[in-house]
Amino acid sequence: MGKIETLLYGIGLAGVAVNAASGVLEAGRKPFDMFGMVVVALAAALGGGTLRDLLLDRTVFWIADQSYLVCAILAGMLSFAAARYWRLPSRLFLLPDALGLALFTVSGTKIALGLGVPWLVASAMGVITGVVGGILRDVLCNEEPLIFNGPLYATPAWFGALLLVGLTQIGVAAVPAALAAGAFVLLGRLLALRYDLTLPTYSARL
Amino acid sequence: MGKIETLLYGIGLAGVAVNAASGVLEAGRKPFDMFGMVVVALAAALGGGTLRDLLLDRTVFWIADQSYLVCAILAGMLSFAAARYWRLPSRLFLLPDALGLALFTVSGTKIALGLGVPWLVASAMGVITGVVGGILRDVLCNEEPLIFNGPLYATPAWFGALLLVGLTQIGVAAVPAALAAGAFVLLGRLLALRYDLTLPTYSARL
């Protein structure tokens, strides 16, 4: 692998590990044992990419390369062990999680574009890769999904994915297009956290 | 496309839109933002057909033709906007929802029959196409699935699917067989609503 590929592979593994840790932190509010924790960690870390690969009829990424599976299991177990001894502040994970969101969104969109699916589907695959793990994590914990409200999360991912689709369409080279889209997602998420930017909600009148 | 194909395609899009709206109405009881609403709408509108296509190893229908995805997103956003201004009675959706159930059941069964799967599997694919979206919607909202009790819903779908399998087996032509099965599902559901027909339940003694 060249230098850039190695860097991206490393960031990908780091994103998986951070998502696994977020799964353990979320599951920590429940009386789950180590196995329950690791299942939630795996769902959080691998769920988005797995759904993307099933929908696109590709070989599931962690079956093709089990490093992702090893990484998610180890990160889940280490977080479990660490959380028994230290109070891990969830704020600790906000920056790596935003990095992971940016990377997963860009990689999911690029994979879909490479398979020639329609543009809106390609952007949806980016969003799915980025956010489905967090939804699965909360469903397994019997909670309402955290990312269904609060500071913008999926919204910067979707606009970043659309940006990548548009830049690719007008002929921008792969690396600058991916960097621009990834930076957009990362900045959008960090600004949303800093200034508490949210989407409209409504209390139902049904 | 001929006239009948165009009509069916239009009813299919309408069914997707109605299911997306039902997702928003259900999610309206929760403090979700617009993104959360749209995810629930997409799960409700596309979930059944997606599971059918994954199980049958077909190209997922909304990836092959993104009109369904566009339609579900627009219907979800419009319902969200409308529900902020008007009190939308959920009774409004009962008739279109019954139409969608009939159409999804027939189309799911026909697709499965065309692939040569066993008869009971073919009818199960019809039921899955018709009802899984509603189950996913409720799981994402952290609620017990609505269709697990109340007036008959999946039952007319299953008998209608079996009717279609039987009629096809004895050589009835495709159009009358589909019309008969669809009418059966629609009438069964409307009669169940009108006369509050239900299946037996039991309060556990465990």
Added chain:
Amino acid sequence: MGKIETLLYGIGLAGVAVNAASGVLEAGRKPFDMFGMVVVALAAALGGGTLRDLLLDRTVFWIADQSYLVCAILAGMLSFAAARYWRLPSRLFLLPDALGLALFTVSGTKIALGLGVPWLVASAMGVITGVVGGILRDVLCNEEPLIFNGPLYATPAWFGALLLVGLTQIGVAAVPAALAAGAFVLLGRLLALRYDLTLPTYSARL
């Protein structure tokens, strides 16, 4: 089929039936009707093998051979009928459930090994086949998954799957390797029930 194949096929159908019954018992705490019960029973009985087959891009086992579907529906309906008349003690199901866990773990691991996936993935497929049905059952019932705590369940399955991978790797013949791994899972689960062996948990301090 030879004698051993017939025996394994029968145990497989019995495992599906027991899992379907466990779904009905679990769903019995909810006000679900017969359809809701049967959906939960199908998810419990077929969910693990279905996810395994989707992940490995195989034909889903109950689509290839609908005996499993028939068996799960019948077992779900019979359990529903029986539970309306008798108080079924859930302890009744512990031994057959442990047998089913052993069989599903071994068969899932063997299938994955036959497809040449990496060793850790193969063991994960065994665990998925054995435990995902129970997780799906509880998600549909809007409960926290039972097997996320309590006496060891997935842990003996995982070690049994790893044992099977190791024995196959060092050239042990298929039948003794499968018997050893299956016996390990069965004994591990029964000992965990008998002596209340559990994994560590933690009450979160978040």
